[in-house]
Amino acid sequence: MTTFIGREQALVDVTELLRTSRLLTLTGTGGVGKTRLALQVAAALQHRYPQGVWLAELAPLADPAGVPSAVAAAVAVREEAGQPLLTTLVAALRSRHLLLVLDNCEHLLDASAMLVEALLRNCPRRRSWPPAARPGGRGGKRVAGALAGAAQCPAAAAA
Numbered sequence: 001m002t003t004f005i006g007r008e009q010a011l012v013d014v015t016e017l018l019r020t021s022r023l024l025t026l027t028g029t030g031g032v033g034k035t036r037l038a039l040q041v042a043a044a045l046q047h048r049y050p051q052g053v054w055l056a057e058l059a060p061l062a063d064p065a066g067v068p069s070a071v072a073a074a075v076a077v078r079e080e081a082g083q084p085l086l087t088t089l090v091a092a093l094r095s096r097h098l099l100l101v102l103d104n105c106e107h108l109l110d111a112s113a114m115l116v117e118a119l120l121r122n123c124p125r126r127r128s129w130p131p132a133a134r135p136g137g138r139g140g141k142r143v144a145g146a147l148a149g150a151a152q153c154p155a156a157a158a159a
Ligand SMILES: Nc1ncnc2c1ncn2[C@@H]1O[C@H](COP(=O)(O)OP(=O)(O)OP(=O)(O)O)[C@@H](O)[C@H]1O
Pocket: 002, 003, 004, 005, 006, 007, 028, 029, 030, 031, 032, 033, 034, 035, 036, 037, 104
């Protein structure tokens, strides 16, 4: 990865939002740095997720029906005969505590939202990490805004 410049507050804010939320959506105009920020946060938080952080790059995908298989490939889950892939994916991720970054799903919104919703509904909430200590205060800073129902670009879902 290239050097990450500035955006320290955004890093802090996104980290705090991920600490308290299972789904976070980063939105903004093209080229503003959504992907770079997501990757930076994911790298910095790797140690917080025992089963790691994973990136599903959805930009090349044209068919919404391919979302489950793109995500399954990203997290190394194999399709099982006679079983819907989404069922297999949910079953596999239920026991994993991981951070999943879906990048560029704005053209696959419904399919991405459906997948994220299935994961959030069926995978248990995991224990979070403690808030970062702040000079002159107890606990972490509250950050306004939080979850988005529809995954946009990119969404990070912590299962
Ligand atoms: N904080 C940063 N430090 C260094 N380079 C950055 C930073 N943020 C973005 N960039 C660079 O700027 C370019 C655009 O960033 P990025 O791809 O993250 O934008 P984006 O918002 O995801 O765009 P798109 O909407 O097209 O997906 C990339 O080359 C990226 O490496």
